[in-house]
Amino acid sequence: MVLADFVEQLLNGLTVGMVYVLLAAGLSVIFGVMNVINFSHGELFALGAYFALSITNPLGAETGFWVALVAAPLIVGVIGVGIERLTIRPLYGRNPLYHILLTFGLVLVINDLVRLVWGTEQQQLVVPNFLTQPVAVFGIQLSLYNYFMIGFAAILAAGTWVLLNKTKYGMIIRAGSQDREMVRNVGIDIDRYYTLVFGVGAALAAVAGIVLGGYQNVNTTMGNSVIIPAFVVVVLGGLGSFRGAVFGGLLVGVVQTLMRAYNGTVLADLGEFTLTVPNMEGLTVFLLMIGVLLVKPQGLFGTRGEESEGGEGEILVGGDGGLLNESTKFKLGVVAVALLAIAPFALLVTGQRYYVTVLNEILIWAIFALSLDIVMGYTGLVPLGHTMFYGVGAYAAALVMLHYTSSVFLVLGAAILICAALAWIVGALSIRVSGVYFAMITLAFAELLYSAVFKFEFTGGSDGLLGFEAMMGIAGIGVPLSDIELLVLGYEIEQRIVFYYFALLLGVLSFLVARRIMNAPFGSVLQSIRESQERAKFIGYDVTKYKRRAFVLSGGVAGLSGGLLAVSPTTFIISPDQTLYWIHSGEVIVLTLLGGMGTLYGPMLGAGAFLGLEEVLSGYTDQWRMVIGSIFILFVLFVPRGLVSVPSLVAERVDRVQNEGDPPVNIDDPEVNPDD
């Protein structure tokens, strides 16, 4: 009986595992061959399920399901081909960072299209009746659909294996995933195969979406919820390894399910001690991923070594191309701060008080983006889990207010210190792995913390933390923010406005301090590391140590932004999704790039532009996500150096038009071209 139960749970695990296999196979090969971190893979998965809905609804479950299983993946495959041709192709050879921005934009566009076409409500994908019957064999009772999922996915996986291993196309693709240069050198145009790979990957994801949709349901967040486990699978198995994807997918599915089924089970009773399985559901896979990456960065079945120097494509630092000199920049900065300083009054006079809340959010995110720029723009490290510091900062601040003191200074100090310490630990473990592995390991840490806050009592579980309040002061001397009310010229200066000036002050200070540091000896080393890590090492710098210090600095600043979120008078709750959800890690990368990284002020500008635009657009259209997503895509294609480079791009264009009378065909800077 115990054995039968175990086998039943194992089969449950394999059912989910097979879905991961289908998802990860495409994702892994796309990454391995094309070096593209494709966040939109989850949305292609969802699209599969939605097309299947549209097919089964008129045709009925009995025939419609089978038609959908063939037709929907084909449609999604074609969409994948279109996406590759139109958006991803121009970016080959660029740093994977730009693929994050691009595919993040695609996520927003596709997700919004799904909302528009199919609505936001959760829907049921009906499957043929006979598939939903319970089947009991040897005391193992499961739905026939479980067996169908396992079997069908296994057949497809086997088919993909044959395609990859027994055909000429497959050989070339596999060779490409090991060494693209070599394939190019023997005269094969590997780029042509990319389209095919992307299309097939999209179709496999669509199949996974349909199969899982039939088991669970179809909703607009299904893509978001599978993409992270899919990345875990890919990284565990080894980037670009199909075998790894299969093994990793099944492993993750089974481990997840068994941890769920057997948590709290007593393993052994040793007199005084009882050995039980800890309640680690949700945490286990991320711990597994971190462990594997630390021991074997290339994954269990990965064959590709560490990226060769320069093989990742250059990171494009923002800048104005020397158009503005230092004193002009200084004046512009003063004007910007002055405008921000009078903004609340303008809002009060025009009766738009609400926008003070929006400005507060922008200031918080500006500091968050600044913190990312310190690592990303100045050392070239791309953390995909940066929101862990924002979130931990917010949680730390809320907890300090709930249990110790409500003095904002002490609260923010605690948030900064705790996040800097966290960054030191994460950095010590992860900075030695390079490039995309660093991105993935930070993502794993962030997800680990995200899962952890759901588990712990003291973090309030999924309800989050409530009932804290900040006080402007220290050691019991001061006033609660909520008591601060002043009348200036007949206008009520509420707590939000007091907070606004406080946040503005901290924002300007953070920027000035960060700029000071970047212009000091320490910062100059960071910049040399960004330009050439190898060279920096051989003029005598301990590159790892400098990166780790930059990461600690960045973590501390991000902790400040999270702390500010918690002490803001308009924040009543700190919830997991609001602070630690992976989307925020993507968002902060996006707005740093959008503004122009490596400039410190660019990302802050990006935060203002991004959140401001979001606020304005959402007032006009329900499809604002689509508009913002499209803007990301256009930016990454045409303005890769960010908003701060717009003046120089315009000047360049005007220049060329005047000189040649011809508009330039290629707006990209020459450096944008791939160097591999």
Added chain:
Amino acid sequence: MMTEHTDDSADSSVQSDTSRRKFLAAAGATSAFALAGCGDGSSGGTDTVTVASLNPISGNYSSLGPSQVQGARLAVDQINGNDNYDFEFELVEGDTETESGAAQAEAQRVVQQEGAEFVFGAISSSVALALNDFASSSEFVYFPGGAAVPVTGSSCNEWVFRFETNTAQIAEAISAYTVNNLGSNVWFHYADYAYGESVYNRVKSRMQDADSDFNEVGVTTSELGSSNYGSYISQISNSDADTVVLGMTGGDEVNFTNQAADQGLIDEMAVVGPTATFQSIRAGTGANSVGKYGGVRYVPSLETGDNQQFVESYMDAEGSTPDNFARVGYDSIRLMAKGMNEAGSTNPGDVRDALEGGTFQTVLGDITLREGDHQATNPTWMAEIVEGDGDLPAVELLEKVESEDTLPPASELGCDL
């Protein structure tokens, strides 16, 4: 279109004013909407009051949110078309995305930008708890949609009034019936958040009171928004339990029920869900629901209060029968209006004082917003889900708990207003 006004007696609906306190004009009571005097129709003006409805249009509870809004819209239409009210409601809507952070941002928008001083909504109890806090600090009247006890229990405050039936009330209907009639070896499975915990705590404690044979076989929890329940179902199915109680709702309960039916669990034991009778859950599960037991907060067939008039108007407006969330939306908005008439003011402070302890007519009959915790004294039912005429399974009521018997004293639930 509307053949009949469902709300023909806005004034007479106030049955009792024994507990009404006169509003003391304290500092800060300077609302632009304050009406002169406080008598019947002494003001002929048509003030516009901004009322906000914050509902999960996307996220986990996206299948429940839209009918909340539809109920609220219907109420606003009726109030604006009814001469008994001297004011007009303007409804602004927001999407909570079933998530506290997003809800907080939307709440700030509707309160600060749109100027709403009366807010209704949220289905997730976590979200409702977040809005509770906001209501208290920004001083607006809030009618939450979440059912967890703490919303009007340990986290209650003077600005929060709940017409939604809470978990304690439902536990009253299902707990004793379940242990006495369905089986006393009980497994609890709940979603790990405010509502799920609330179900577990209340139902377990009521079951212990009802039958000394009650035996908790096991407890499992899943994350809110989980979609794969296969391993839990296997675990429950392989245990000695004869009954399983589900502390979950919305998409979670739909997924669980469908997967449980496919794995044969519903044939095997009694599956009891406090929200199993929700129309959206029955619709999402179809025949898979048949054989489940559940608590009833509301079904359209009730003959209580002015329910049949509500059902008719709702049918006219939406082309379908209202569900629990529609009636919560509908009466939460009507209660705000009735409170304003009662107070003779649209100032949130005045309205709050008029609502506290007041008894009003609703679709569930005459209910009181208790003085101690502002919880509506709604009746509840135990029911079984049986085959219906069409695809949608029907609800067969088994036992009713009268409105005055559903709630323990407010202090026992952790609130002392």
Added chain:
Amino acid sequence: MTDAVLRTDGLTKRFGELTAVDSVSLTVEEGEFRSVIGPNGAGKTTTFNLITGALTPSDGIVQFKGQDITTLPPHERVARGLGRSFQITNVFSGLTVRENVRVAAQSVNRDDINTWTALFQDKDDFESINAQTDEILEQIGLAARADEPAETLAYGDQRRLEIGLVLATDPDLVMLDEPTAGMSSEETQATMDLISDVLADQSLMLIEHDIDLVMRVSDEITVLTRGQELASGTPEEIANSEDVRDAYLGGARK
């Protein structure tokens, strides 16, 4: 013995089955210009990487100025006076010429910088570093172009800057990895002139396959083949060695 700047003993590097460097023992005396030559795959670059610290040896030791540095990371070898240049020009292309040299000079003047000034003092405020930077810019002839971004320099000038970076770290021994790869004969000559000019005080170790060049500039030459040391000696001795001629020179010179 005490005069030896660099000494390797039984230096070996295995990659799985392949032994790329097989028990190489060589000594570079103070002030010496040593070249290491050999055909492709002879293990030149691996030897180079083992000495600079880019790779860790499987066996054997590396001594620098009498101290064992076998397991030290590259940056600590640089700090002890072991500099290197790169085969493919590797400068900080987005930074100015001056900043390139300055950041290299900063690395060996760390005594002037404490934790506070490292973080908060303007990088251009350090007198000794600035003085050294100016001196090197003069030496490599790029003083006039100091404020231009390095990426705008012509190839030859980038090579000069590359050597300037090495020089700025104040090395006792400079390891040069094919510094004239891909250059025209005039550029090659100019680069070698620069090397003999600005690196006159340093011991040099050159990895090269241009045999004519090596014969012209070296004091001592080591010939590697299949990972092993075939011969060592002065250019004359090497030119006259039967073994070398058979194994390498004959083929290479055609």
